[in-house]
Amino acid sequence: MASDLQVKTSPRPQSRLALEVVVPAERCQHSYDKAMRELCRTVRLPGFRPGRVPRTAVLQQLGARQVWITALEQLLEDTAQDVLNDEDLNLLGKLQLQDSFDALAQRFKPGESLTFNMEADVRPSATLKAYRDLEVEVEETSGEGMLAFALEQRRREASTTVPLERTTAEMGDVAVIKLLPLREGLEEESPLPREREVEVDLEEKLDDETMARIVPLIVGMAVGETRALPDDANGDDGKTENSTPARQDLDPENGTNRVSFTLCGLKARQLPELDDAFAQKVSRLSTMAELKEALGREIDRQVQEDNRESRQDALVAKLCEGMDVELPQSMVDNEMEVVKEDRKNELIRRLGLNPDFTFSDKLLEQLEPANLEEARRRLQRNLALETVARAEQLTVTETELEDQIQALRKQLKTGQTRKLDSRKLHTFVKTGLLREKAMGWLEEHNTFKVRAAMVENGEGGQSSPAPTIGGTDAKDG
Numbered sequence: 001m002a003s004d005l006q007v008k009t010s011p012r013p014q015s016r017l018a019l020e021v022v023v024p025a026e027r028c029q030h031s032y033d034k035a036m037r038e039l040c041r042t043v044r045l046p047g048f049r050p051g052r053v054p055r056t057a058v059l060q061q062l063g064a065r066q067v068w069i070t071a072l073e074q075l076l077e078d079t080a081q082d083v084l085n086d087e088d089l090n091l092l093g094k095l096q097l098q099d100s101f102d103a104l105a106q107r108f109k110p111g112e113s114l115t116f117n118m119e120a121d122v123r124p125s126a127t128l129k130a131y132r133d134l135e136v137e138v139e140e141t142s143g144e145g146m147l148a149f150a151l152e153q154r155r156r157e158a159s160t161t162v163p164l165e166r167t168t169a170e171m172g173d174v175a176v177i178k179l180l181p182l183r184e185g186l187e188e189e190s191p192l193p194r195e196r197e198v199e200v201d202l203e204e205k206l207d208d209e210t211m212a213r214i215v216p217l218i219v220g221m222a223v224g225e226t227r228a229l230p231d232d233a234n235g236d237d238g239k240t241e242n243s244t245p246a247r248q249d250l251d252p253e254n255g256t257n258r259v260s261f262t263l264c265g266l267k268a269r270q271l272p273e274l275d276d277a278f279a280q281k282v283s284r285l286s287t288m289a290e291l292k293e294a295l296g297r298e299i300d301r302q303v304q305e306d307n308r309e310s311r312q313d314a315l316v317a318k319l320c321e322g323m324d325v326e327l328p329q330s331m332v333d334n335e336m337e338v339v340k341e342d343r344k345n346e347l348i349r350r351l352g353l354n355p356d357f358t359f360s361d362k363l364l365e366q367l368e369p370a371n372l373e374e375a376r377r378r379l380q381r382n383l384a385l386e387t388v389a390r391a392e393q394l395t396v397t398e399t400e401l402e403d404q405i406q407a408l409r410k411q412l413k414t415g416q417t418r419k420l421d422s423r424k425l426h427t428f429v430k431t432g433l434l435r436e437k438a439m440g441w442l443e444e445h446n447t448f449k450v451r452a453a454m455v456e457n458g459e460g461g462q463s464s465p466a467p468t469i470g471g472t473d474a475k476d477g
Helices: 025-042 055-062 064-084 101-107 146-157 209-218 276-282 288-321 329-351 361-391 398-411 414-419 422-444
Strands: 006-012 016-023 091-097 114-122 135-140 160-163 174-180 196-201 226-229 259-270 447-452
Touching: 016 064, 025 055, 025 064, 055 064, 064 091, 064 101, 064 114, 091 329, 101 114, 114 329, 135 288, 146 276, 146 288, 174 209, 196 209, 196 259, 209 226, 209 259, 276 288, 288 361, 288 422, 288 447, 329 361, 361 422, 398 422
Parallel strands: 135 447
Antiparallel strands: 006 016, 016 114, 091 114, 160 259, 174 196, 174 259, 226 259
């Protein structure tokens, strides 16, 4: 902040800070002179060349009060920016003027000091009840059994399907269905096809929520038959109020039906043998032994990474249980925008949509409560880690900071790098590194009570994507 400003601060509720700012007479005079020069340059008056209008003519044409108002507006803007740039104040968002502008205009005089009041959100200070010597319960997974599950996934990916003569769907079949996507939540002129044909494995467990609801409805259908998935108002179990399977025929005028599908055909899946030929087909490895060894290493790495994330999540959740903090609204609003963008990108990725796809206002409104909860969770997590970093006086060296900044710049395009504010980038990277150090400190100074995760696939593995080899897939191993 400029050294000529005098600022007195006092805390306000909801992590806000009141500021009394005294602007010296020299700055007020400078603002007036600057405004006058600008007006002389831009005002157009008959008989004067552009940019050559004298002060007396400007004052006669506009009036002294208008010149003062112009000077005051610029003075307030420049002063607010200087105050916001003061890192010691730790202000967020925009400063809000608390005095009436008209009252300030009456008091403002070039060559005299001016005092005015402003308020802004401030980065909150969190209070933790305890953050060391805690016993944290955490659920961790084991790699046992995951190799068989990973091989089975690859086996299915390399499988082929053959048509069935049977015309009634049974569990275990591969059903070819024509699916009409969600009617609600999508724009009428969207890049998503109105109909698409997909193959669905009729299994008891599927990761995709919509498909998991459709599968029980497909079993028992005849080829050529059309059914509809009822609206969520009828319950998530696919049953109506009468507790009977919701397998009514499609009613085109029924606005509550969100998904309809037609059974177009049935197939059987043929799985390849787990032999050396299979290993060569799905990877660049020569034998099954080599494939199993490579997958095993990747599974171990993935399990360690997942378990570390589980420990960190459980530890931070424990800290946040006893944390006292007031989140300012501007901070929540900013984080909400980040969450919305993350959720949008995730939905686009999962649904295979065009990156420019636009979701309807109704769907975005439905996601609002979940987005708000996630935004608050992220903020509480970050503030808890920052509180630990301050309490333990953790620091980041200049070398660490510069290395991380350079690594981040390399990930960005040249145009994006030019637009970066170096001061904000410095603060962003430093804060991130401090959070990482705080997390490492917490892991060292707390203990974990581990319990095994519930098994969903195989004898010890969880339902998860097949591990990759070498960070891509087995073919790049």
